[in-house]
Amino acid sequence: MENNNVKPEPFISHAEPVLAVNDVGETVKYWHEVLGFPGHWTWGTPPNHGGVTWHGAFIQFSRDSEGAERLRGQCVWIRVKNIRELYQMHQDRNAQIVMHLERQPWGFEEYVVKDLNGNYVTFAALATSAGESKSEPMPATVRTLGRMLTVAEYRNLINSVGWTNTQSDELLREKLDATVFVAVAENSATGEAIGCALVLGDGLSFFYIKDVMVHRDWQRKQVGSAVMREVKQWLDVHAPDGALIGLFTGEGLAPFYQQTGFGPAFGMIRIIDRSQLL
Structure with a gap:
């Protein structure tokens, strides 16, 4: 017997933050040229909305001066690979690094950049075994x-x-x-x-x-x-x-x-x- 009442199950396929900013165009330019996000777009003239992308990371920006001031200090946590190379790139591009690359107690290497809107971007990667003691030989027993x-x-x-x-x-x-x-x-x-x-x-x-x-x-x-x-x-x-x-x-x-x-x-x-x- 067919069951015509079966409904498709919802699932979450994607999520991305939308940050309130003063100037969408300048924000997108900063995330593209300084933070290195290759994908970038804007909407409107002058832009009132926009965003950047890099592989699996997607960030949107909305022009809202009042919200930008009220929510100043928002934080985005981004997981990356090859974090040391990215860290060097951000140093070379004079990003405002407010916390330098360090290993955290929760098992990640992280550093924090403060963007032009006063928001914080944490770049994080699973900590490697560099600097840890190597495995001992397997006991004969x-x-x-x-x-x-x-x-x-x-x-x-x-x-x-x-x-x-x-x-x-x-x-x-x-x-x-x-x-x-x-x-x-x-x-x-x-x-x-x-x-x-x-x-x-x-x-x-x-x-x-x-x-x-x-x-x-x-x-x-x-x-x-x-x-x-x-x-x-x-x-x-x-x-x-x-x-x-x-x-x-x-x-x-x-x-x-x-x-x-x-x-x-x-x-x-x-x-x-x-x-x-x-």
Whole structure:
């Protein structure tokens, strides 16, 4: 039976700030010539509206002198790549940098520019590992193998890395039983599971790697790399030719996974929210 009452679900595809400014033309010129935004446009003669673009960043400006004075000090936070090169460019163009490039406690490198309207633009990028201590060699007591995790081992690793998990032991057991392979790093001296990676999939054309974890006491000792090598070796043997291997990760961890042959790809996700289905 057809359901003619099904309505399309709304989704948010794009957002951009609209800043009140005194002079749209001069503002667009500044963001183009000083801050470097290549895309720029204005509307009206003289301009009463305009904007700039740069890859995924879009900023609009509206002529509103009263609003510009009342809202002076507005802030736009822009995430970038190659932040050091951008920082150098803004220095060369004599942008008014009011906070110099620094690593922040929340894991980003950031600097702040004050524009000609008195508004603040924060440019930010995930902090690199430059200046951090390098990983230690993997201890000789660590071994990796393929085996099932117990629920207690799985929960211990989840708690160790700071993930929130309130699921019951029964549900965690079901999740572990649904795997096609589990790579486990053990402390051979005690038999303790100190790291893992779960592989799910149909066993034929698609495999998905999730829950790559290393106990906090064993991090930066190349345990995670050893776990991923164990996963790669298993997939090289058991995954059919042409199978797709997927995982989700943050930008900061991309180089780690690239070591085992993963590359960036465009994707889309949907997360079920039962509260919206009632």
